[in-house]
Amino acid sequence: MHAIDGRGDQAMGGQQDVIVIGGGMAGCAAALGAVEAGATVLMLEKATSGKGSTWQSAGSFAFAGTDLQRATGHEDSADQLARDLIKAGGGRNDSALVNRFAERQLDTYEWLRRHGVDFQRVQLSGGQGVPRSHACDPGLAMAALEASLAAHPSFRRIDNCGAERLSRQEEGWTVTADGVDYRAAQVIIASGGFSRSQQLIQTFCPDLLAGTPLGGFANTGDGLLMAMAAGCGLVDMGYVKGTFGMPLSNYPEPTLTAPDGMFLLMAIYRGAMAVNLEARRFVNESLSYKEIGGACLAQPGGVAFQVFDEGVMEQAQPIPSNMNFREALARGIVKTADSVAGLAATVGLDPAALEASVARYNAMVEQGEDTDFGRATMAGNVGKPAALTRAPYYILPCAVAVTGTFCGIRVDADGRVLDPYGDILSGLFAAGEVTGGFHGESYMSGSALAKAAVFGRITGQTAAGRG
Numbered sequence: 371m372h373a374i375d376g377r378g379d380q381a382m383g384g385q386q387d388v389i390v391i392g393g394g395m396a397g398c399a400a401a402l403g404a405v406e407a408g409a410t411v412l413m414l415e416k417a418t419s420g421k422g423s424t425w426q427s428a429g430s431f432a433f434a435g436t437d438l439q440r441a442t443g444h445e446d447s448a449d450q451l452a453r454d455l456i457k458a459g460g461g462r463n464d465s466a467l468v469n470r471f472a473e474r475q476l477d478t479y480e481w482l483r484r485h486g487v488d489f490q491r492v493q494l495s496g497g498q499g500v501p502r503s504h505a506c507d508p509g510l511a512m513a514a515l516e517a518s519l520a521a522h523p524s525f526r527r528i529d530n531c532g533a534e535r536l537s538r539q540e541e542g543w544t545v546t547a548d549g550v551d552y553r554a555a556q557v558i559i560a561s562g563g564f565s566r567s568q569q570l571i572q573t574f575c576p577d578l579l580a581g582t583p584l585g586g587f588a589n590t591g592d593g594l595l596m597a598m599a600a601g602c603g604l605v606d607m608g609y610v611k612g613t614f615g616m617p618l619s620n621y622p623e624p625t626l627t628a629p630d631g632m633f634l635l636m637a638i639y640r641g642a643m644a645v646n647l648e649a650r651r652f653v654n655e656s657l658s659y660k661e662i663g664g665a666c667l668a669q670p671g672g673v674a675f676q677v678f679d680e681g682v683m684e685q686a687q688p689i690p691s692n693m694n695f696r697e698a699l700a701r702g703i704v705k706t707a708d709s710v711a712g713l714a715a716t717v718g719l720d721p722a723a724l725e726a727s728v729a730r731y732n733a734m735v736e737q738g739e740d741t742d743f744g745r746a747t748m749a750g751n752v753g754k755p756a757a758l759t760r761a762p763y764y765i766l767p768c769a770v771a772v773t774g775t776f777c778g779i780r781v782d783a784d785g786r787v788l789d790p791y792g793d794i795l796s797g798l799f800a801a802g803e804v805t806g807g808f809h810g811e812s813y814m815s816g817s818a819l820a821k822a823a824v825f826g827r828i829t830g831q832t833a834a835g836r837g
């Protein structure tokens with residue numbers, strides 16, 4: 371093993387002030403925030419570009435008060451966004467993090483756009499009081515940020531170089547990766563969640579062993595473990611939830627597998643109803659897909675079906691979107707029939723039971739009161755579901771994915787890592803999915819990517835001394 375002092379080593383370009391661990395949205399935003407504030411930055415990435423959760427995501431960012439919202443007639447504000455985040459989080463969120471996010475989100479949206487991130491439209495999704503999911507192609511967004519970073523002479527990235535250990539020095543920190551010690555005054559951990567670690571899932575949220583792991587292939591919680599070893603506090607570990615809506619490409623095969631490039635489909639938020647293997651509804655479909663995920667895992671086989679009609683299909687959106695029902699139909703993942711009984715037969719449900727469930731749901735929608743589960747809206751508190759009466763009908767078998775873990779390292783509103791007593795671990799920062807505190811007990815759609823961008827940038831600026 372040999373040591374590289376980031377401040378002196380010519381091979382590293384010399385003078386690195388900051389090491390960023392992980393090259394997803396949080397890591398790229400942190401590195402950009404730091405280089406723009408004048409720091410030299412070394413990024414260590416365990417995999418390569420294209421492998422983290424950000425790349426696999428649906429590309430939907432929750433921002434409020436944007437030009438895109440105004441252009442589509444959606445009144446929104448930072449205050450409303452903060453209220454929705456606290457509501458989705460059951461009031462368990464760290465209000466300092468929510469408030470800082472609300473203050474900085476609009477500016478971060480503009481900053482991402484200046485770096486070439488192309489937000490194409492605004493759509494409604496789970497837990498939002500106003501349509502505020504700003505959809506972009508996540509691969510193009512990441513490519514734009516990576517290009518901005520590559521253009522900075524004070525930035526260097528090493529791929530296939532996973533950080534393994536973190537140790538405090540008299541001044542700064544040493545990161546050991548691939549047998550080499552890298553030193554810097556400030557370290558930012560942005561290594562994503564632990565959805566790919568069965569051991570950590572079993573430790574913190576064993577119910578999710580029944581879910582299907584998605585998310586960054588290298589996201590095994592390394593940054594969380596390193597921060598724990600350095601003495602960080604933990605927050606929100608009890609609130610990890612699965613995500614409802616992972617389409618099953620091979621239903622009724624026993625292995626639950628998501629189709630390539632199509633990880634989540636949310637017809638429920640366009641008015642689909644959801645039933646279990648007994649063809650019975652089991653949940654209020656307008657809840658956050660995290661809440662529905664919990665309800666789905668409690669159903670037989672952990673499997674459910676989104677059932678909808680032509681009126682819902684007409685609202686399908688091409689990517690970037692988790693509303694890409696037409697492509698799912700073309701790929702045979704969504705099945706169709708001219709009648710509800712025929713639809714049941716395509717996936718082996720009891721036709722009479724599904725007819726009865728659809729008829730009951732339609733009657734309640736028409737009466738304006740869902741006495742079974744209290745569904746009153748399409749999603750969050752927006753929109754009214756319509757009765758499912760327009761043939762052809764559609765059915766989408768789906769299950770619960772562990773798309774992210776949304777808990778972990780305790781940080782302050784500048785992204786400084788805190789110990790279990792709330793004291794700062796000097797020179798150590800964290801951002802993105804590896805941190806806890808922001809979401810609370812559940813999750814508003816689009817808030818994970820936006821959080822990674824907003825707090826990534828803040829930590830980069832603070833680590834560079836310009837917070």
Ligand SMILES: Cc1cc2nc3c(=O)[nH]c(=O)nc-3n(C[C@H](O)[C@H](O)[C@H](O)COP(=O)(O)OP(=O)(O)OC[C@H]3O[C@@H](n4cnc5c(N)ncnc54)[C@H](O)[C@@H]3O)c2cc1C
Nearest residue numbers: 392394395396416422423424428430533562802803818819
């Ligand atoms: C299918 C899917 C859809 C989603 N859709 C949305 C959505 O539309 N909106 C939303 O808000 N959220 C969504 N999410 C969640 C969101 O994508 C993540 O929370 C977010 O991308 C996290 O960003 P990050 O930078 O913290 O982590 P990542 O993007 O996962 O980046 C972490 C990086 O760290 C690297 N790494 C890991 N360990 C190490 C190590 N030891 N050393 C060095 N590098 C390391 C990884 O390889 C990875 O590149 C989705 C997630 C999935 C899986």
